[in-house]
Amino acid sequence: MELSLDTASEMASLALSQEGRLLAEVTWRCRRNHTVELLPTLDRLLAQAGAIKADLRAVFVCLGPGMYTGLRVGVATAQGLAYALGLAAVGVGRLELDAYPHLRCGRPVVAVHQAGRGELAWAAYAWQDGQTVQLSPPRLSTAEALLMDMPGDAIVCGEVTPELLAGLPPGAYAVTGEAGRRRAAYLAELGWQRLQEGKAAPPSLLRPVYLREPALGPPPRP
Numbered sequence: 001m002e003l004s005l006d007t008a009s010e011m012a013s014l015a016l017s018q019e020g021r022l023l024a025e026v027t028w029r030c031r032r033n034h035t036v037e038l039l040p041t042l043d044r045l046l047a048q049a050g051a052i053k054a055d056l057r058a059v060f061v062c063l064g065p066g067m068y069t070g071l072r073v074g075v076a077t078a079q080g081l082a083y084a085l086g087l088a089a090v091g092v093g094r095l096e097l098d099a100y101p102h103l104r105c106g107r108p109v110v111a112v113h114q115a116g117r118g119e120l121a122w123a124a125y126a127w128q129d130g131q132t133v134q135l136s137p138p139r140l141s142t143a144e145a146l147l148m149d150m151p152g153d154a155i156v157c158g159e160v161t162p163e164l165l166a167g168l169p170p171g172a173y174a175v176t177g178e179a180g181r182r183r184a185a186y187l188a189e190l191g192w193q194r195l196q197e198g199k200a201a202p203p204s205l206l207r208p209v210y211l212r213e214p215a216l217g218p219p220p221r222p
Contacts, residue, residue, distance in 0.1 A: 001142065002053060002058040002195075003042070003081070004187040007034050007074030008066030008094045013043055015184035016049050020192030022185045024049040034073040042077075049221070056081070058200070060191025061183075064209040065121050066094050066139060070210035082203040090191045090199060091206045092114040095138050098158040100176060100186050103127040108135055108151040113159040115140055120161065121211050122146055124154065140211050143167065158182070174196040 001023070012030035016023045022174035026045050046052060061078035064071045075091075082089040098111035104127050111130050112122040117221040120143055136149065143163045150156070151173050156168065157175040174180075194200070 001055045002060060002188060002192060003056050003087075004184040004191055005038070005040065005074045005078055006094075006097070006182060006184045006187055007070040007077075008062045008064050009070065010044060010067070011051045011181070012038065012041075012070070013182070013184035013187075014038075014045050015188045016045060016051065017185075017188035017192065019142075020189045022188060025183065025185050027161065027181075027183060027197075030070070032067070032069055034070045037105040038073055038077060053081070056085055056087055056088065058191070058195055059188050060090045060092065060195075061092050061206060062097060062187055063091040063207065064094050065115070065211045068087040068208075069211070071210075075206050075208050078205055079203040088195055088200040089206060090194045092187055092190050092194065093138065093209060094158070094182070095121065096125060096132065096134075097186055097190065098180075098182050099123075099125040100132070100190055102155050102157055103132060105155055107173075108154040109153045110136075110150045110156045111158045112146065112156060112161075112164065114161060116196060118142060118148055120159075120164070122158075124150060124152075138209070138211060192196075 002017045006013040013027040015025040059078045095111040099109040110124045111164045115121040119140045123138040153171040157180045
């Protein structure tokens with residue numbers, strides 16, 4: 001059994017799977033309470049599935065980019081479980097997860113999320129020869145710059161802002177609402193694929209992806 005954790009945003013998601021096939025899943029608005037809500041929710045999900053932590057054989061975790069606190073909690077939890085239980089560990093980027101369910105449509109997929117300061121985090125992907133190909137690496141830009149750089153026939157998914165939606169070229173299409181929401185079930189599928197490809201990593205090498213470094217607090221008073 002595998003555990004998938006996605007804590008990259010205010011919508012947290014957990015899934016239990018068997019060889020990538022979904023057994024149980026929960027997605028909820030965690031806001032910024034990942035520290036206090038994640039493990040109790042995991043315990044309830046395991047109980048719902050009639051399982052215990054000792055049944056786990058692998059852990060898959062979303063590495064971001066996204067909320068600093070949420071990512072740290074998710075990655076640290078994945079590392080702790082992997083060390084304690086001897087689990088295989090796989091990390092997957094948030095933007096690739098957003099794009100994953102839309103890749104087989106035969107068009108480029110641009111995944112995007114709001115990054116604050118008037119900027120969007122985004123990356124572009126395509127499905128070629130049975131695998132995901134990254135067309136543009138994760139980056140930060142304004143909506144205007146994104147519209148200039150993205151493929152004109154792209155499917156846009158993730159956190160599509162009104163400004164971005166209004167500026168899409170005629171050949172592009174936006175997936176909005178629940179149809180575009182990221183789920184831990186997608187992480188379970190993609191994580192299992194990566195595990196079969198031999199892409200597990202030592203837990204110590206799991207690192208949150210930040211496109212902008214956390215702001216430093218004020219220096220301590222003398």
